[in-house]
Amino acid sequence: MMHYPLLLKSVLYRASTVYPEKEIVSRDYSGVFRYTYRDLNHRVAKLAHALDKLGIQAGERVGSFAWNNHRHLELYFAVPCTERVLHTINIRLFREQLVYTINHAEDRVLFVDEDLVPVIEDLADELPTVEQYVIMTDKSDLPTTKLKNAVSYEALIQNESPDYKFPEFDEWTPAIIGYTSATTGNPKGVVYTHRGLYLHCLTSLVGELGVDERDVTMPIVPMFHVNAWGRPYSDTWVGAKQVYPGARPTPKDFCELIHKERVTFSAGVPTIWMGILQEMRTNPGKYDFSSIRVLMSGGSALPLSLTKAYQEELGVRLYQGYGQTETTPVTFTNVPKSALDALPQEDRMRMRMRTGLILPGLEMRLVDSNGQDVPFDGKSMGELLLRGPWVIEEYYKNPEKTTEAFVDGWFRTGDIAMMDEMGYLQITDRTKDLIKSGGEWISSVDLENAIMGHPAVQEAAVIGIKHEKWQERPLACVVLKAEAKGKVGREDILSFLEDKVAKWWIPDDVVFINEIPKTSVGKFSKKTLREQFESGRLNTRA
Structure with missing residues (x-):
């Protein structure tokens, strides 16, 4: 066999060679921008030349502070394919965390959306390593800015050559660095190599959640978060038409793009799918979703009620995936095995609530508090450990956190799970979100899914609150749909749960709130809720 390095340049090479005419659509500041894979290749080459002239050396970091758009896609290729490292900065981090991550990565150039x-x-005054700012805008003039050494993206690449000979180097070379969303402490740096991204890209093409040249894809999951779940690379590799929703997209924007561009596949978190469903319900008949082949949800557990609503109201299959920043990110996807075909519809739908099947190339374990493996019997719970070619082996410049996160070469996910005899994993909770009541564990995820089955509930999050007798008891934080506010109360929610969960799982109280706080990547922020209610919200029960 040839000694041929697995590099991201081969992804761009195939798309521009085999599918040069295929379209990329980007919602830009002045309207919708369209170009082809041939054009993408030329603009990536121009950007590569510009990076050379900026004096960025191999291995140095280039930061992107941007939404999902075509310029961000060009950075995804030009930076790593020239042996530099792209730092995709989470735009929703707190100010202190932004300063920390940019300085920790030692970014030399920042590409910033207008x-x-x-x-x-x-x-800017707190970013000593940044020497150049590039403002990404579709306007001919550079927007007014206080940033020193600022230049327009289009002006930067305008006069460069559309041809570039990308170098060859070791496939273990870093390509992208991202940082965890960090609910406590500073975010942790995670480095993705060309090899890891290449292999992750291949496996993300497997099964019903895979894509091919006939697909029209729209990555809703942010490009600044965990490589947009690998979509920019896998969708480019197969030559799919790509649709990027641009700056500050709303559910209305997503629906319009699906309708107008005939999107067949998209990926996002449950809160996004809830928002899109509400837009569809508010404007019946306005949008045509018949083009959609399948949708992928990840980031947090997918409520059964949401899956059913998409299937029954929109005729759309919504499947679940799982992963983490440390795993590039996708490690499990829930697609129906042929063995499930004979099951009744209701049972098949319940199986779709499982986290999913492990992707090819990865290995897993479930271990108890003593580090002993637990059986895959659908009942025994343990912490999920993973290893494989796109799982990290350390945190960037953080030996202390690295030591905590690994055991005997396995990555500790921090998630508690069980595996059934069919090979389907079920995440029951984060270790920090499990509720320990009277010596027994209660899954906040399962409780949330049950509560969100109530027709009046829009969102629900469950947290553990200290209890003088039982150690912890569940508190349900519920957001009602607009039409149900003032009509549905505490007892309605509790009685709804009586035949759905064990009696001792039923929350001791229900609080109704206007909105559940979210993390920087759209997950429920249970840390914020715990801080809000930790003073003791619950009544003591015998």
Whole structure:
């Protein structure tokens, strides 16, 4: 066999060679921008030349502070394919975390979307390593800015050559660095190599959640978060038409793009799918979703009620995936095995609530508190450990956190799970979110899914609150649909749960709130809820 390095340049090479005419659509500041894979290849080459002229050396970091758009896609290729490292900065981190991650990564250049410039202007004096700012805009003139050494993206690449000979180097070379969303402490740096991204890209093409040249894909999951779940690379590799929703997209924007561009596949978190469903319900008949082949949900557990609503109201299959920042990220996807075909519809739907099947190339274990393996019997729970070619082996410049996160070469996910005899994993909770009541564990995830089955509930999060007798008891934090506010109360929710969960699982109380706080990547922020209610919200029960 040839000694041929697995590099991301081969992804761009195939798309521009085999599918040069295929379209990329990007919602830009002045309207919808369209070009082809041939054009993408030429603009990536121009950007590569510009990076050379900026003096960025191999291995140095280039930061992107941007939404999902075609310029961000060009950075995804030009930076790593020239042996530099792209730092995709989470735009929703707190100010202190933004400063920390940019300085920790030692970014030399920041590429910033036009509408995000004010955020970086506020930080600039605290970013000693940044020497150049590139503002990504479709306007001919550079927007007014206080940033020093700022230049327009289009002006930067305008006069460069559309041809570039990308170098060859070791496949273990870093390509992208991202940081965890960090509910406590500073975010942790995670480095993705060309080899890991290449192999992750291949496996993300497997099964019903895979894509091919006939697909029209729209990655809703942010490109600044865990490589947009690998979509920019896998969708480019197969030559799919790609649709990027641009700056500050709303459910209305997503629906319009699906309708107008005939999207067949998209990926996002449950809160996004809830918002899109509400937009569809508010405007019946306005949008045509018949083009959709399948949708992928990840980031947090997928409620059964949401899956059913998409299937029954929209005729759309919504499947679940699982992963983490440390795993590039996808490690499990829930697609129906042929063995499930004979099951009744209701049972098949319940199986779709499982986290999923492990992707090819990965290995897993479930271990108890003593580090002993637990059986895959659908009942025994343990912490999920993973290893494989796109699982990290360390945190960037953080030996202390690395030591905590690994045991005997296995990555500790921090998630508690069980595996059934069919090979389907079920995440029952984060270790920090499990509720320990009277010596027994209660899964906040299962409780949330049950509560969100109530027709009046829009969102629900369950947290553990200290209890003088039982150690912890569940508190349900519920957001009602607009039409149900003032009509549905505490007892309605509790009585709804009586035949759905064990009696001792039923929350001791229900609080109704206007909105569940979210993390920077759209997950429920249970840390915020615990801080809000930890003073003791529950009544003591015998």
